[in-house]
Amino acid sequence: MRSGRLVLCVRGRVERMERIDGTGRTERGALPPGPGGRARPGGLASFAYTAADEEKRRGVRRMKTTATGLLLLVALVYVLATWAKNEGVSGWPGFVAAAAEAGMVGALADWFAVTALFKRPLGLPIPHTAIIPTKKDQLGASLGSFVGENFLSGDVVRDRIHSLGIGGRVGSWLAEPAHADRVTAELSTALRGALTVLRDADVQAVVGEAITRRANAAEIGPGLGKMLAKVVADGGHRKLVDLVCARAHDWLVLHGDSVMDAVQGGAPGWTPRFVDKRVGERVYKELLRFVTEMRDMPGHPARGSIDTFLADFAADLQTDSETRDRVERLKSEILGRGEVQDVIASAWASVRAMVIAAAEDEQSELRLRARASLMSLGARLATDERLQGKLEGWLEDAAAYVVTTYRTEITSLISDTVAGWDADQTSRKIEAHIGRDLQFIRINGTVVGALAGLAIYTVSWALWG
Structure with a gap:
């Protein structure tokens, strides 16, 4: 695999080009060409095929070799058993040949089923084959619908949040002094950041206009x-x-x-x-x-x-x-009067400096009171079932509102992302991740087919000689 493969990472509905190297680190890059050097339609690319995927693909190849080797072994056993039977050897050659024949049928049937998922067996245009490359968009739409119906349901979200007991758990966690200190520090950092990015001129204009109005x-x-x-x-x-x-x-x-x-x-x-x-x-x-x-x-x-x-x-x-x-x-x-407006506007600068200084000082009255309030809230949440119910009700309502209001946007993110993946790359990546298990299906098909063939032959021989 070449280091520096170009991919397009789809985040939400915003397209952003990145270069992914063997270490997994990213940097800005250009849109990679599609198969044959053509630009990818719509500016969307497959998800990255990494060195780890290539390693898994080598493991899949080894399993394919094992499954194919088992098929060839069964075929050889069938040839030898049939030859022995034709040479007049009685008894066991019939049983072995029947088991080997059924094993070959099972192996070939499972080979066809597994191969049909990712490509056309033997390159033949057989209907309902190469399912992943040809049905990728439909699979993405079906996955989005499945997620929307079974995970983005208001009742499902409410039941899940209710079963978590968030109120009591948050209360017990927040009542710990160390946790309250951590939350206070994070809130102080967020407050300082918010006050830093605000433009003084804009805030002063808003404050002055609000007070005057x-x-x-x-x-x-x-x-x-x-x-x-x-x-x-x-x-x-x-x-x-x-x-x-x-x-x-x-x-x-x-x-x-x-x-x-x-x-x-x-x-x-x-x-x-x-x-x-x-x-x-x-x-x-x-x-x-x-x-x-x-x-x-x-x-x-x-x-x-x-x-x-x-x-x-x-x-x-x-x-x-x-x-x-x-x-x-x-x-x-x-x-x-202009002097009064200047005083009103300049009040923001004083308030801002005072709040930032208080947020930075761990022993300031602001942070001490915030910490005490958080611990008090945590203690109440840990023991007050009525307050727990209120908090969990708010969370349930908020989560239900989000999933019911934006369900279409969330599910379309899934379907649109899958639709943007390159079909061949998608097929290769999926095969790299689940191919080993699918090759075990071929092996199991060979073994189960052989056992089924042996059982059928045995029953037939017992009934009719």
Whole structure:
């Protein structure tokens, strides 16, 4: 056999050329010619005829030689027994000749049957011979139909999955810490791979568009109103008011001159300067006193006014259409700003980096929680028959759906693949694999024929002499 035989490997319905050498390794190649140097029809080739097949074929040849040798031996025995009988030897020559004659008939009949599978006996165009080369396509179609009817049946798949007890077995396996670690590592690798192949620009565009569309579709006024009303009712806003008052007081203390200069700068030009200064000082002192009292007096009237304003605003957000429309317009304006869109889009990069880092770190919270969840799920699956039933039901439904929906595609894969094989190569390969057993049929036919002939002759001799 030449190393580097060119074949066409059919994988599904996708054609891919490969070169197969004696080691079984493959590399890209070109379409091999068919018999006589012609291109193979439809671009399909037989399945590879390898060195291992050639070795098996040599074994078939040895068995053929043995079976043929046995036929010749029986024929020689027949000739000698018949000669002895004709020479007047009585008794045993008749029995031996009858056995040898029947053995030859059995051997020839089985030789014809075995040979007819792969080629035409003696090259004669006898009907129903060379079955594999001439009926290859029909055999492929029949095989596809057989598989579809007996293996790709929804009931068969359901029964098989149910008998396996997958739920309990998976649960017991997954409950083991080592197995949970292995699954967690595989999931982490898959997650990192998925995040790596995704294009950031595409994901950012999708995330930005999804968030914007969702935000525009949902009215936020009533929700904000309910949240604000609850915050006001619980007094949660008071700490914020305390903070603002404290900050305002500190700022006034540090920037008193600025405040007084601002007041003086706004005075009319005809007023005396000392009057402007006194007014500025007075305004600053009153403002500082007001802010100090608000900071130090929880019951200050201004604080009550803030509470009332916030409560009224919360109610307007929920019930007043004008207020709600204003909030929606403000929301649209904010979302439409380029800075906001950039922030939304850039969030993906941060999330992606965070997830990848967590997936790579064996001690990250993500992996530890995933491992704990897998072990917990495994423990439940191992003991909870109801959960086992749910899992097995899902698997049964999924498998039944696949085999019933895509049965035609699966069976056509078988028939189309067989149809693409070269008839002569297919016949040679099949003969290489089952030829030895078929030659044993020839040997058995010779032996059984001889025994049958001997039995028939013996019975005839006993009855009629």
